Every structure is written in C-alpha cells, then in structure tokens.
Amino acid sequence: MLSKMSTHAGALKSGKYILVNGEPCKVVSVDVSKSGKHGHAKCRVVCVGLFDGNKRSLTFPSHANVDVPIIEKNQALITAIMGSTIMLTDNETYETFEIDMPQDDDLSKKIVEGATVEYWDVMGQRKIMNVRGPK
Numbered sequence: 001m002l003s004k005m006s007t008h009a010g011a012l013k014s015g016k017y018i019l020v021n022g023e024p025c026k027v028v029s030v031d032v033s034k035s036g037k038h039g040h041a042k043c044r045v046v047c048v049g050l051f052d053g054n055k056r057s058l059t060f061p062s063h064a065n066v067d068v069p070i071i072e073k074n075q076a077l078i079t080a081i082m083g084s085t086i087m088l089t090d091n092e093t094y095e096t097f098e099i100d101m102p103q104d105d106d107l108s109k110k111i112v113e114g115a116t117v118e119y120w121d122v123m124g125q126r127k128i129m130n131v132r133g134p135k
Contacts, residue, residue, distance in 0.1 A: 003123045004069050009043040010062035017050070019067035020058065024050045024122045032062060051125055053103075072121040073129075078113050086111060086128070088119065102128045 004019055012018060016027045025047035035041040041062040048055050060066060076088035084101045099119065102108050110131035111117075118130040 004067045006065045007068050008062065009045070009060035009064045009066050010041065012043065012045060012066070017069055017071065018045065018047055019069050019123075020047060020049075020056050022123075023052060023054075024069040024071075024125075025056060026050060028055075050120075050122060051127060069122050073118060074121060075116055075118055078111065078115050078117060081111060081113060088117065091116070097126070099126050099128060107131055 010032065012027055012030050014027055014029055018025050018027055027045060027047045029046045031044040033042045033044070043060045043062050045058045045060065046055065047058070075091045077091060078086055079089050079096065080087040082098075085098050086101060087096065087098050089096050101111065107128060107130075110133075111128075116132045117128050118132075119126050119128050
C-alpha cells in the first residue's frame with residue numbers, strides 16, 4: 001500500500017495536500033515567482049498541518065519534486081463514545097477501531113452513537129472529517 005507519491009512543486013494549488021517533514025498538510029496558498037535571467041521560478045507554499053494544525057511556509061524551485069500523501073476516504077459507523085475516544089466500525093471492511101474526538105466543535109457536537117462519519121486514513125493516521133446523521 002502506497003502512502004505517498006511525488007509531483008512538481010509548480011503543480012501545487014490551494015486545497016491540495018503536501019508532505020512536510022512527514023506531516024500531511026493542506027496547501028493554503030501558492031505564489032509562483034517568475035524566473036530571472038539565469039535562475040529558476042520559485043514556489044512559495046503556505047500550508048497547515050492536517051493533524052497538528054501548525055502553519056508552515058516553504059519555498060521550492062518550481063521544478064523540484066515534492067511528496068504528496070495518498071488520502072483514503074472511508075465511511076464508518078459510530079458504535080460507542082467513550083469520553084474523548086470514539087469507537088468506529090468501517091462500513092466496507094467491518095474493521096473496528098478507536099479514534100480521538102475531533103477538535104472542531106462543530107464536528108464534535110454532531111457525534112452521536114449510530115451516526116455515520118467520513119474519516120480519512122493518511123499515512124497510518126485517521127481523522128474524522130464529516131458527520132452524517134444516524135440512519
């Protein structure tokens with residue numbers, strides 16, 4: 001199972017994802033400067049960590065290869081809520097696992113037993129991204 005792939009820094013756009021020191025990050029903005037007489041074009045990327053929420057600013061030559069995480073989007077059923085931990089059962093594989101309560105207040109208010117959630121599996125880490133009502 002692949003966890004990352006490569007692309008050129010010049011191909012990055014807002015809303016895409018990039019790996020920075022092994023941390024998956026969402027790209028917030030990309031500025032590309034024109035190349036000089038003897039230089040290469042540069043890309044200035046501002047991104048926010050998907051799991052840690054830290055803001056990062058990076059500069060690359062536009063032809064440089066950057067790593068991009070492979071994101072698996074899945075759905076699961078909330079089977080139990082145990083304080084700050086949620087037990088989920090995947091809708092396709094029926095795997096049962098625990099995940100931390102989302103930090104986002106809007107998401108955590110929607111968490112109830114029997115609800116369906118969309119979770120992302122990125123490089124072995126899981127995060128709840130969306131909550132749908134109970135079926």
